[in-house]
Amino acid sequence: MIEIGSSELTAAINPLGAELSHLRDAEGRELMTDADPAFWNGRAPLLFPIVGRLMDDKYRLDGKEYPLPQHGFARRQAFEVIEQAADRAVFRLTDNDATRAVYPFAFTLDAAFTIRGATLAMDITVANTGDRDMPASFGFHPAFAWPLPYGAAKAAHRIVFAQDEPGRLAAIVRGGWIDADGWESPVEGRVLPLDDALFERDALVWNPVRSQSLAYGAEGGPQLVCDFPDTPALGLWMKPGARYLCIEPWHGIADPHGFDGEIWDKPLMQRYAPGEARTFTMKVTLA
Numbered sequence: 001m002i003e004i005g006s007s008e009l010t011a012a013i014n015p016l017g018a019e020l021s022h023l024r025d026a027e028g029r030e031l032m033t034d035a036d037p038a039f040w041n042g043r044a045p046l047l048f049p050i051v052g053r054l055m056d057d058k059y060r061l062d063g064k065e066y067p068l069p070q071h072g073f074a075r076r077q078a079f080e081v082i083e084q085a086a087d088r089a090v091f092r093l094t095d096n097d098a099t100r101a102v103y104p105f106a107f108t109l110d111a112a113f114t115i116r117g118a119t120l121a122m123d124i125t126v127a128n129t130g131d132r133d134m135p136a137s138f139g140f141h142p143a144f145a146w147p148l149p150y151g152a153a154k155a156a157h158r159i160v161f162a163q164d165e166p167g168r169l170a171a172i173v174r175g176g177w178i179d180a181d182g183w184e185s186p187v188e189g190r191v192l193p194l195d196d197a198l199f200e201r202d203a204l205v206w207n208p209v210r211s212q213s214l215a216y217g218a219e220g221g222p223q224l225v226c227d228f229p230d231t232p233a234l235g236l237w238m239k240p241g242a243r244y245l246c247i248e249p250w251h252g253i254a255d256p257h258g259f260d261g262e263i264w265d266k267p268l269m270q271r272y273a274p275g276e277a278r279t280f281t282m283k284v285t286l287a
Contacts, residue, residue: 002081002089008118009286017075018091018111020044020142023120025286029150031224033143033244040143040239045075046111046124047139049103051268052254053176059263061135066102070176070254071141073099074109088114094129106130119285127277134272135263137252139231140282143244144216144224146194152218157245159192159236162213165206170253172202177257178267180207196240203237203246207253207267215287216247227283233268249282 001012001021012022021043023031035041050059053070060066077099079091093109110125128134147154164187171182182205186198190211198204209232217223228234228249235248252268263269270278 002084002091004085004087004089004113004115006087006115006117009115009120011113011115011120013089013091013113014043015079015081015091017045017077018079018093019046019075020113020120020122023144023284025149025222031145031148031286033145033242035143035244036242039242040244042075042141042143044140044142045071046109047071047137047141047250047252048074048109048126049105049107049136049138050266051137051139051250051252052178055177055255055257055259059266060261061104061263066104068102071139073102079109079111082110083112087116088112105132105134105136107134107136118287119283122282122284123279124281125277125279126272128272128274131274133274135266135269136272137250137266137269138280139235139248139250139252140228140280141246141248142282142284143238143246146238146243146245148217148222148224150218150221152221154243155195156218157194157216158219159194160215161187161190161192162211164189165210167206167208167210170205170207172205172254173257175257176202176254177259178205178207178254179257192236194245196238199236199238199240203235203248205233205235205253207233209234214247216245223287225283225285225287227285228281230278230280231282249280251280
């Protein structure tokens, strides 16, 4: 683990997947998932070069099919540590034989983690280092403790969005694909009261989400304020009975059910020209 911190927050990042594995307050209280393997042992995987699941776990490019697992391969790859200081660390993944076998593109994926005061900033930069256009999606997937370690009951926790979120949610259907028709939103204005039952049908998915920020926690208690200015979709997910809540800003989404187009036509897929780079930021502030 690579550790960084300030007097108010400390973080530990695993170079395997450049995965944020611990986030603790000044008293050492854990703000991340307990990663109980009875439910899900992930912590905060980086989703690249796809978000969600492909139909039949394959995509099509120039008439050829390539296998690719749900959420891509970055979370299973070892990143190189290219910068390390007391309050900042940067990790890099470059294309290799294993990635090129399933994703025939040259790229770098840089994951920068910086703590300033009570804020952790995660800046993820996708760059096309090849000589042809590259399709790519990216998503965050951090799992925070639910309940947070401040004494409030699990049922007292809620999400408060920065804006009203009246639109219908996209539904994840059996198999992990998206049904755009979805279902009615459980958000009451800007507030989503949290309950395990919300997730009995899988994740809640906003596509698009109006807000670029939300607060998570119990009313009147410490909150985790999450800012995500670069991602037009949002997922919330947990497994009923578990002690975490995933807050997942995405620039990408699972295939629509029955999708059989090329990867360029996949919803929220981005096209990177040779030499082009884009950065996606998520900030988490203990307030």
